[in-house]
Amino acid sequence: MDVDLPADLPGREELLARELAYSQDLQRSGAWRHLWRIAGQYSNLSVFDVADNDALHDLLWNLPLFPFMRIDVTPLAHHPSSID
Amino acid sequence: MDVDLPADLPGREELLARELAYSQDLQRSGAWRHLWRIAGQYSNLSVFDVADNDALHDLLWNLPLFPFMRIDVTPLAHHPSSID
Amino acid sequence: MDVDLPADLPGREELLARELAYSQDLQRSGAWRHLWRIAGQYSNLSVFDVADNDALHDLLWNLPLFPFMRIDVTPLAHHPSSID
Amino acid sequence: MDVDLPADLPGREELLARELAYSQDLQRSGAWRHLWRIAGQYSNLSVFDVADNDALHDLLWNLPLFPFMRIDVTPLAHHPSSID
Amino acid sequence: MDVDLPADLPGREELLARELAYSQDLQRSGAWRHLWRIAGQYSNLSVFDVADNDALHDLLWNLPLFPFMRIDVTPLAHHPSSID
Amino acid sequence: MDVDLPADLPGREELLARELAYSQDLQRSGAWRHLWRIAGQYSNLSVFDVADNDALHDLLWNLPLFPFMRIDVTPLAHHPSSID
Amino acid sequence: MDVDLPADLPGREELLARELAYSQDLQRSGAWRHLWRIAGQYSNLSVFDVADNDALHDLLWNLPLFPFMRIDVTPLAHHPSSID
Amino acid sequence: MDVDLPADLPGREELLARELAYSQDLQRSGAWRHLWRIAGQYSNLSVFDVADNDALHDLLWNLPLFPFMRIDVTPLAHHPSSID
Amino acid sequence: MDVDLPADLPGREELLARELAYSQDLQRSGAWRHLWRIAGQYSNLSVFDVADNDALHDLLWNLPLFPFMRIDVTPLAHHPSSID
Amino acid sequence: MDVDLPADLPGREELLARELAYSQDLQRSGAWRHLWRIAGQYSNLSVFDVADNDALHDLLWNLPLFPFMRIDVTPLAHHPSSID
Numbered sequence: 001m002d003v004d005l006p007a008d009l010p011g012r013e014e015l016l017a018r019e020l021a022y023s024q025d026l027q028r029s030g031a032w033r034h035l036w037r038i039a040g041q042y043s044n045l046s047v048f049d050v051a052d053n054d055a056l057h058d059l060l061w062n063l064p065l066f067p068f069m070r071i072d073v074t075p076l077a078h079h080p081s082s083i084d
Numbered sequence: 085m086d087v088d089l090p091a092d093l094p095g096r097e098e099l100l101a102r103e104l105a106y107s108q109d110l111q112r113s114g115a116w117r118h119l120w121r122i123a124g125q126y127s128n129l130s131v132f133d134v135a136d137n138d139a140l141h142d143l144l145w146n147l148p149l150f151p152f153m154r155i156d157v158t159p160l161a162h163h164p165s166s167i168d
Numbered sequence: 169m170d171v172d173l174p175a176d177l178p179g180r181e182e183l184l185a186r187e188l189a190y191s192q193d194l195q196r197s198g199a200w201r202h203l204w205r206i207a208g209q210y211s212n213l214s215v216f217d218v219a220d221n222d223a224l225h226d227l228l229w230n231l232p233l234f235p236f237m238r239i240d241v242t243p244l245a246h247h248p249s250s251i252d
Numbered sequence: 253m254d255v256d257l258p259a260d261l262p263g264r265e266e267l268l269a270r271e272l273a274y275s276q277d278l279q280r281s282g283a284w285r286h287l288w289r290i291a292g293q294y295s296n297l298s299v300f301d302v303a304d305n306d307a308l309h310d311l312l313w314n315l316p317l318f319p320f321m322r323i324d325v326t327p328l329a330h331h332p333s334s335i336d
Numbered sequence: 337m338d339v340d341l342p343a344d345l346p347g348r349e350e351l352l353a354r355e356l357a358y359s360q361d362l363q364r365s366g367a368w369r370h371l372w373r374i375a376g377q378y379s380n381l382s383v384f385d386v387a388d389n390d391a392l393h394d395l396l397w398n399l400p401l402f403p404f405m406r407i408d409v410t411p412l413a414h415h416p417s418s419i420d
Numbered sequence: 421m422d423v424d425l426p427a428d429l430p431g432r433e434e435l436l437a438r439e440l441a442y443s444q445d446l447q448r449s450g451a452w453r454h455l456w457r458i459a460g461q462y463s464n465l466s467v468f469d470v471a472d473n474d475a476l477h478d479l480l481w482n483l484p485l486f487p488f489m490r491i492d493v494t495p496l497a498h499h500p501s502s503i504d
Numbered sequence: 505m506d507v508d509l510p511a512d513l514p515g516r517e518e519l520l521a522r523e524l525a526y527s528q529d530l531q532r533s534g535a536w537r538h539l540w541r542i543a544g545q546y547s548n549l550s551v552f553d554v555a556d557n558d559a560l561h562d563l564l565w566n567l568p569l570f571p572f573m574r575i576d577v578t579p580l581a582h583h584p585s586s587i588d
Numbered sequence: 589m590d591v592d593l594p595a596d597l598p599g600r601e602e603l604l605a606r607e608l609a610y611s612q613d614l615q616r617s618g619a620w621r622h623l624w625r626i627a628g629q630y631s632n633l634s635v636f637d638v639a640d641n642d643a644l645h646d647l648l649w650n651l652p653l654f655p656f657m658r659i660d661v662t663p664l665a666h667h668p669s670s671i672d
Numbered sequence: 673m674d675v676d677l678p679a680d681l682p683g684r685e686e687l688l689a690r691e692l693a694y695s696q697d698l699q700r701s702g703a704w705r706h707l708w709r710i711a712g713q714y715s716n717l718s719v720f721d722v723a724d725n726d727a728l729h730d731l732l733w734n735l736p737l738f739p740f741m742r743i744d745v746t747p748l749a750h751h752p753s754s755i756d
Numbered sequence: 757m758d759v760d761l762p763a764d765l766p767g768r769e770e771l772l773a774r775e776l777a778y779s780q781d782l783q784r785s786g787a788w789r790h791l792w793r794i795a796g797q798y799s800n801l802s803v804f805d806v807a808d809n810d811a812l813h814d815l816l817w818n819l820p821l822f823p824f825m826r827i828d829v830t831p832l833a834h835h836p837s838s839i840d
């Protein structure tokens with residue numbers, strides 16, 4: 001997920017606060033399993049654990065920053081060498 | 085990491101067994117934190133937890149399948165919204 | 169899915185017959201919902217209806233032609249304007 | 253089809269309502285055979301069943317959202333392994 | 337259409353003769369409307385006039401050089417400014 | 421040639437009328453040999469028959485829509501298999 | 505790092521002065537090991553010597569010009585042939 | 589070098605006159621050895637003969653149109669087959 | 673023009689000698705106006721002065737190394753700022 | 757510089773020994789200023805300090821591994837913010 005948020009967007013701080021709350025609620029619920037910053041970019045690498053593609057799209061579409069993001073989804077599966 | 089392993093490679097099975105052992109040892113030690121299959125591809129998405137880039141390169145260079153792989157490394161950092 | 173199958177591959181005809189049977193079994197079961205040829209290419213566009221990414225990967229990994237394919241997966245969800 | 257619709261476009265809601273009606277009329281007529289959301293994006297994957305390229309272009313050019321879309325067309329043909 | 341034909345392919349001359357005959361038959365029938373060489377490359381730009389995508393794919397799939405080609409199809413429609 | 425013309429450009433209709441007249445004059449003179457719409461896009465595929473690159477550039481540079489276009493030129497030559 | 509700084513940005517000169525001071529402080533501290541201009545572009549190639557990815561991201565995120573930059577990070581390691 | 593100059597830029601004509609004078613001075617001095625238009629684009633292909641990369645960057649950075657250009661530099665060397 | 677010539681090609685030296693003679697004949701005739709090496713690559717940047725695209729294609733197609741090359745042609749025109 | 761060296765190349769060890777000696781001689785002479793491994797790849801990032809493009813090309817062309825490398829050269833200049 002890459003973010004491109006105008007510096008002078010009206011309501012910018014309130015938007016970021018809502019994004020933070022939304023993200024942390026989902027992390028606590030377990031749907032947003034991992035969240036890393038990509039070093040040097042206003043971007044993140046995230047791993048989600050959801051029931052299906054519909055649930056994933058709803059989750060992402062409702063991100064407060066969604067209109068300012070470019071998102072690529074890579075479908076992940078269990079790896080046969082994984083010890084998990 | 086994308087893998088392109090010739091079907092008729094001499095010692096193919098033994099090589100895959102060494103790769104499996106190497107990968108699972110590192111997963112148990114905590115250095116190879118996550119390992120997912122990318123659905124539909126002979127590729128994986130992995131997250132490593134190592135001291136520095138030298139340690140990361142050594143770990144990857146010594147993968148038994150390294151000569152048959154194409155690897156792109158994305159440097160990850162802590163995300164300020166992460167609850168971890 | 170792009171296919172690159174050597175013309176002189178030993179067992180080529182038998183492989184193609186197994187691919188055909190595998191594909192049609194999955195179409196009949198409903199897991200392989202749609203299968204179109206991309207005009208002018210040895211490629212197809214397919215839509216699958218499976219339980220999750222693990223099921224999708226298993227289905228694709230077991231394609232008899234998998235070692236000769238390059239596959240990109242696009243995760244599809246219900247569209248709010250769809251009448252289905 | 254990727255959509256990039258300004259949040260503050262005058263008449264935005266009316267435009268989206270016209271897009272919805274246009275799309276569902278074509279779905280009911282059978283010309284717009286399939287419509288899926290691409291998970292995580294303001295994009296869709298659609299399959300059309302039309303007489304020829306002229307009909308396809310007219311259909312797409314008249315989308316109310318056409319000026320805000322980027323569209324790539326992949327020509328599909330019958331696949332010899334398809335059971336349809 | 338880009339061609340990559342091994343110099344030492346057995347039956348190379350006979351293959352090229354069949355390609356020439358196939359192409360010229362289709363040009364005479366009107367299905368292969370235009371055929372230009374892309375300067376500096378073993379490639380051509382062609383325009384076809386066929387009933388539908390199935391006919392187009394059959395035509396291309398049966399090119400004697402098809403297994404040695406990479407083909408991209410751009411769907412063309414009537415242009416409103418064209419005087420034809 | 422891809423066109424990206426602002427919907428609210430002052431003098432938009434007059435500009436489009438000039439583009440149409442310019443294009444059709446050149447089609448009638450034979451310099452603009454072919455003009456097709458690329459299905460689903462505000463783009464065209466054109467073939468020009470001009471004396472040299474200077475004449476081609478002058479023709480394109482003077483398109484009324486030139487400032488709103490992105491143009492890629494592919495140099496075409498006679499194809500040895502062409503019956504023309 | 506590519507820079508795209510609007511010519512008419514309010515406070516442009518003050519911003520550039522802060523960028524210069526920030527960069528030179530880090531060069532003197534040794535964290536910003538090398539800084540070269542890429543000829544013909546408003547871009548630079550830099551090498552950093554920092555403890556980890558978190559330190560690297562903090563350093564880059566706090567660049568006064570960060571909101572106007574596009575940055576790609578390539579993780580570097582010791583090369584076995586290096587005499588350093 | 590690609591140019592993207594706003595049609596309504598204040599001082600546009602004066603800027604273009606300065607660019608012309610700057611370019612022709614350098615052509616006369618021998619530093620700007622060749623200058624061609626890329627047919628169909630507001631772009632040029634240029635060859636420079638300068639002492640080193642610092643001189644090249646200074647020359648390009650001081651182009652009056654530099655802020656409106658995207659420039660890629662390809663380092664050229666003597667070719668062993670050249671008769672020059 | 674990028675060259676990829678197998679090290680163990682039978683007749684390699686004789687082929688390179690023919691390429692050299694062919695290139696220098698054309699340089700002397702004025703058709704091959706400029707020939708530079710791209711630093712660090714087995715590639716060149718060349719400028720040709722020929723009557724039309726047919727002549728250009730013939731010239732390139734007959735390069736002794738043509739089957740081992742990848743060539744991209746950029747059509748060049750007179751630049752209005754050029755003093756030539 | 758990316759390296760793709762066949763595992764079964766005759767004389768592979770001797771070639772690698774010559775590459776090492778060549779590289780370290782140039783590092784000691786100061787022409788090969790920096791040499792880093794790109795983590796996870798059989799690639800390096802190098803900085804050279806040479807008189808001109810001819811010297812750079814000679815240096816690279818004579819790398820014992822040159823026939824097995826893909827090299828991109830980025831021309832670097834002094835950066836005005838650099839303290840060196």
